[in-house]
Amino acid sequence: MHLKAPEHQVAGHIAKDGKPGPLVDDKGRFFKPLQGDSRGEIEVMFYESFSSNTQVPDNIRRYFPEYHGTQAVDGSDGAAMIVLENLLSKYSKPSVMDVKMGSRTWYPEASEEYIQKCLRKDKGTTTVSSGFRISGFEVYDHKELSFWKPNRKLLNGIKVDGVRLALRKFVSSNTLSNTSSKPDSAFVSSVYGGSKGILTQLLELKTWFENQTFYHFNSCSILMVYENDSILKGDVDDVQAQVKLVDFAHVHDGNGVIDHNFLGGLCSLINFIRDIVQNPDESSAEN
Amino acid sequence: MHLKAPEHQVAGHIAKDGKPGPLVDDKGRFFKPLQGDSRGEIEVMFYESFSSNTQVPDNIRRYFPEYHGTQAVDGSDGAAMIVLENLLSKYSKPSVMDVKMGSRTWYPEASEEYIQKCLRKDKGTTTVSSGFRISGFEVYDHKELSFWKPNRKLLNGIKVDGVRLALRKFVSSNTLSNTSSKPDSAFVSSVYGGSKGILTQLLELKTWFENQTFYHFNSCSILMVYENDSILKGDVDDVQAQVKLVDFAHVHDGNGVIDHNFLGGLCSLINFIRDIVQNPDESSAEN
Numbered sequence: 328m329h330l331k332a333p334e335h336q337v338a339g340h341i342a343k344d345g346k347p348g349p350l351v352d353d354k355g356r357f358f359k360p361l362q363g364d365s366r367g368e369i370e371v372m373f374y375e376s377f378s379s380n381t382q383v384p385d386n387i388r389r390y391f392p393e394y395h396g397t398q399a400v401d402g403s404d405g406a407a408m409i410v411l412e413n414l415l416s417k418y419s420k421p422s423v424m425d426v427k428m429g430s431r432t433w434y435p436e437a438s439e440e441y442i443q444k445c446l447r448k449d450k451g452t453t454t455v456s457s458g459f460r461i462s463g464f465e466v467y468d469h470k471e472l473s474f475w476k477p478n479r480k481l482l483n484g485i486k487v488d489g490v491r492l493a494l495r496k497f498v499s500s501n502t503l504s505n506t507s508s509k510p511d512s513a514f515v516s517s518v519y520g521g522s523k524g525i526l527t528q529l530l531e532l533k534t535w536f537e538n539q540t541f542y543h544f545n546s547c548s549i550l551m552v553y554e555n556d557s558i559l560k561g562d563v564d565d566v567q568a569q570v571k572l573v574d575f576a577h578v579h580d581g582n583g584v585i586d587h588n589f590l591g592g593l594c595s596l597i598n599f600i601r602d603i604v605q606n607p608d609e610s611s612a613e614n
Numbered sequence: 615m616h617l618k619a620p621e622h623q624v625a626g627h628i629a630k631d632g633k634p635g636p637l638v639d640d641k642g643r644f645f646k647p648l649q650g651d652s653r654g655e656i657e658v659m660f661y662e663s664f665s666s667n668t669q670v671p672d673n674i675r676r677y678f679p680e681y682h683g684t685q686a687v688d689g690s691d692g693a694a695m696i697v698l699e700n701l702l703s704k705y706s707k708p709s710v711m712d713v714k715m716g717s718r719t720w721y722p723e724a725s726e727e728y729i730q731k732c733l734r735k736d737k738g739t740t741t742v743s744s745g746f747r748i749s750g751f752e753v754y755d756h757k758e759l760s761f762w763k764p765n766r767k768l769l770n771g772i773k774v775d776g777v778r779l780a781l782r783k784f785v786s787s788n789t790l791s792n793t794s795s796k797p798d799s800a801f802v803s804s805v806y807g808g809s810k811g812i813l814t815q816l817l818e819l820k821t822w823f824e825n826q827t828f829y830h831f832n833s834c835s836i837l838m839v840y841e842n843d844s845i846l847k848g849d850v851d852d853v854q855a856q857v858k859l860v861d862f863a864h865v866h867d868g869n870g871v872i873d874h875n876f877l878g879g880l881c882s883l884i885n886f887i888r889d890i891v892q893n894p895d896e897s898s899a900e901n
Contacts, residue, residue, distance in 0.1 A: 458874035585885045587745035591878025
């Protein structure tokens with residue numbers, strides 16, 4: 328089995344200081360190391376529960392990575408890894424964005440120290456103000472014919488206007504490293520809009536979140552992906568826009584209550600993207 | 615002008631330590647003292663903005679108290695008071711519940727001390743877990759033929775199951791002070807259900823909150839009211855169930871973002887009430 332580090336990871340843990348990072352094989356599988364502090368166990372428990380939960384409708388199941396159990400992997404000193412679908416294996420030149428959901432990333436049962444640490448970051452980013460924060464993104468630049476990734480520290484410091492700009496850059500064709508150029512929002516209708524677009528998918532997820540009380544998806548991310556190769560080949564309507572939920576190391580039992588924290592953030596993200604779909608030519612939309 | 619203290623106040627400030635409380639007249643008006651620390655000014659600013667905001671649809675405006683400006687009132691040492699519609703003046707025997715909305719009652723611009731104070735209370739009540747907390751309620755007991763109000767301290771300590779129980783007690787006819795008796799949920803369909811019921815009204819409000827980015831209703835309450843006199847007279851379908859938003863001392867500009875904090879809590883409240891409407895005979899509904 329030949330394993331290598333994934334090419335287009337925009338957020339989350341990577342191999343560092345001797346700790347293993349995620350790996351991918353050439354058969355469309357993604358190997359994720361179990362995180363410490365019981366987070367790995369919680370993520371495995373979530374995948375086990377979710378994959379056997381017959382009350383999750385099929386149209387919702389497709390927004391989650393396929394789960395293939397856990398496996399000891401040679402490349403990571405024999406440690407067990409979660410085996411998942413590699414969400415990007417079908418993409419040749421993917422633009423990817425990771426959006427961490429919710430107006431808080433902590434949960435009531437956590438330690439006071441953990442809550443205060445999360446709260447500081449939630450207040451410092453757009454988590455509290457907007458109900459989500461952009462953890463990272465990578466876009467294919469159609470002028471430079473290469474991938475562009477914003478500086479992580481700059482991205483962490485953005486406010487609401489920065490979120491609007493980033494969500495436009497994500498669907499633009501022009502030189503993105505040039506901060507004085509306005510994003511052209513060239514792919515708004517094919518990526519965000521339409522019956523297969525990201526907005527439609529987010530609205531379908533929203534309907535489920537208005538009712539489901541199984542899981543509280545604390546500190547979970549929405550991954551948005553689309554294909555740039557189709558655009559380069561002139562087929563702008565075949566961008567394979569896709570929404571997926573990822574990172575379940577802090578999922579808790581819903582205890583009969585809906586996940587209002589995730590849902591509120593999802594409604595907010597929907598509103599940002601709907602604004603762009605309805606006003607593709609404006610750099611920002613008013614009330 | 616003859617003014618007196620309102621009869622059925624279930625939450626909020628009352629006259630205490632020489633500070634004036636709210637007053638009502640016999641013409642259907644409610645006089646609310648301006649709160650200190652700029653909260654009074656913020657509430658007046660909200661009412662001035664809201665009453666002149668032509669983009670608020672009429673079907674939404676009816677969920678807010680009518681505003682009649684401010685006025686110096688003799689009964690309160692000549693201090694200015696906000697003059698509002700008395701929401702209960704048309705009711706003879708009202709059952710009333712005050713639900714403080716949102717999974718946080720603080721806002722990012724507040725002082726660290728204020729945030730930590732709110733956070734402690736939010737974690738200690740159902741605010742964080744359920745996206746709202748029941749601040750107070752008063753129900754007409756059809757067996758005892760008198761009003762019953764739960765102990766405020768006990769109410770503050772309830773968890774998710776206590777919220778379910780309180781929302782059932784609110785629409786029950788049997789002796790509520792007897793904690794061993796199960797609420798009979800006798801008025802579920804007439805108060806919560808139906809085309810004029812509370813669930814329909816909450817869903818209408820939700821549609822607006824999914825789009826409006828004018829206001830963030832921090833620490834605002836939803837008041838639910840219905841008439842018991844109609845029930846005593848045998849007309850169970852004329853309970854005049856009503857939802858109103860109250861308490862705008864912490865409303866902020868939405869800055870182009872929806873109020874995901876209020877909306878998340880509203881969706882959660884809707885789910886609790888929908889569970890009861892769909893399972894009127896069960897004491898608790900599973901997923």
